[in-house]
Amino acid sequence: MNPYRVRHRREYYRFITSGFIHLDHIHIIFNMFSLYFFGTAMETVFSTIFGPLGYLYFIALYILGIIVSDIPTFFKHQNNPRYNALGASGGVASVIFAFVIFLPLEDICIYFAFCFPGFIMGTAYLVFSWYQGKKANDNINHDAHLYGALFGLVFCIVLYPRVLPEFVEQLKNWRMFQ
Numbered sequence: 001m002n003p004y005r006v007r008h009r010r011e012y013y014r015f016i017t018s019g020f021i022h023l024d025h026i027h028i029i030f031n032m033f034s035l036y037f038f039g040t041a042m043e044t045v046f047s048t049i050f051g052p053l054g055y056l057y058f059i060a061l062y063i064l065g066i067i068v069s070d071i072p073t074f075f076k077h078q079n080n081p082r083y084n085a086l087g088a089s090g091g092v093a094s095v096i097f098a099f100v101i102f103l104p105l106e107d108i109c110i111y112f113a114f115c116f117p118g119f120i121m122g123t124a125y126l127v128f129s130w131y132q133g134k135k136a137n138d139n140i141n142h143d144a145h146l147y148g149a150l151f152g153l154v155f156c157i158v159l160y161p162r163v164l165p166e167f168v169e170q171l172k173n174w175r176m177f178q
Contacts, residue, residue: 001014001015001018001070001073001074001084001085001086001141002014002081002083002084003073003074003075003076003077003078003080003083004077004078004079004080004081004082004083005081006074006078007074007078007079015066015067015070015071015074016063016066016067018066018070018085018086018087019063019066019067019087019088019090019091020088021086021087022086022087022088023086023087027087028087031087031088031089031092032088034092034095034096035062035088035091035092035095038092038095038096038098038099039058039062039095041099041103042058042061042095042098042099042102043055043058045098045099045102045103046058049160057159058095060155061091061094061095061098061152061155061156062091062092062094062095063091064094064151064155065090065091065092065093065094065095065148065151065152065155066088066090066091066094066148067090068090068094068147068148068151069089069090069091069093069094069143069144069145069147069148069151070085070090070144071147072143072147073085073141073143073144076143085141085144087141087144089141089144089145089148090144090145090147090148090151091148092148093144093145093146093148093149093152094148094149094151094152094155095152096108096122096149096152097122097148097149097150097151097152097153097156098152098153098155098156099118100118100119100121100122100152100153101152101153101156101157101163101164101167102156102163102166102167103118104117104118104119104122104167104170104171104174105117105118105119105170105171105173105174106118108121108122117174119167119171119174122149125145125149126146126149126150128142129142129143129145129146129149130142130146133145133146
């Protein structure tokens with residue numbers, strides 16, 4: 001994703017193609033590992049709610065997550081010819097946060113050891129992404145993570161408005177030490 005080329009050369013395809021290239025093997029493995037686990041769960045949820053169209057909604061969530069998560073980056077860096085971003089993290093974050101809004105009490109683990117309910121991990125992730133995006137000192141597009149995550153929440157709320165009261169109801173029943 002080179003926002004300068006999108007703006008000045010009208011290379012709009014970069015909004016999509018940037019999500020299919022990665023920096024290195026670790027980057028793509030982490031993204032695809034996350035997409036596999038959370039995506040499998042969300043395909044099941046969407047298919048349960050929407051029937052055969054569930055898979056199309058899932059694909060839309062992922063692809064639109066890649067595109068939408070790059071829009072703030074486009075506006076922020078459209079006049080900087082040296083700025084580049086890549087990876088599917090915005091789309092993956094959309095899928096993970098769809099998982100969080102539908103299943104907020106399910107554990108999300110970091111390094112298979114530190115597990116917290118999704119709504120806690122999700123909140124921490126949003127705060128971390130926002131903070132790191134403000135610092136912008138590590139060559140990671142944290143804005144794509146943040147806006148991809150927010151898009152995942154909004155997409156699910158618009159597509160299935162009942163998810164919001166169901167989310168709140170699940171949180172009402174949560175106890176720290178069960």
